[in-house]
Amino acid sequence: MKYLPNFNSPRAICISPARITALKPSLIKTKGAVINTGICGSSVSRVNSYIPAYSIFKHTLHHMTKTYAKEFAPYDVRVNMISPGVLETAVDKSEKSLQTPKGKQINLDEIVSLLYYLMEDQACNITGQNIEVAGGYCL
Secondary structure: OOOOOOOOHHHHHHHHHOOOOOHHHHHHOOOOOOEOOOOOOOOOOOOOOHHHHHHHHHHHHHHHHHHHHHHHHHHEEEEEEEEOOOOOOOOOOOHHHHOOOOOOEOOOHHHHHHHHHHHHHHHHHOOOOOOEEEOOOOO
């Protein structure tokens, strides 16, 4: 399977259509999977967002995920997005985790497991989805 890296900058968002178009033959040949990394809540607008530019790019990525999923679906190429919530780190044991209904932060292994699953053939009918792994943080 072919894996495309996360669109993590404004420049990457701008050049990604050309990049995906260039990779289209390879993705079709391998029936690859594209997994983008979003952020919890990227499917809804938050007017009071504290980082507006970052939110704009993640909203754009969410839309691009759906657009490319529709374009590539006839070729059995899946395009999805994983949107984590508050990630557990050794440094940050913030009170944000207490704001989730589950009351805990997300472990990176949970994200990696989902990423691997979405790349497997078992996930052949999952496309165009934004999967939030956030313990209910964005409910």
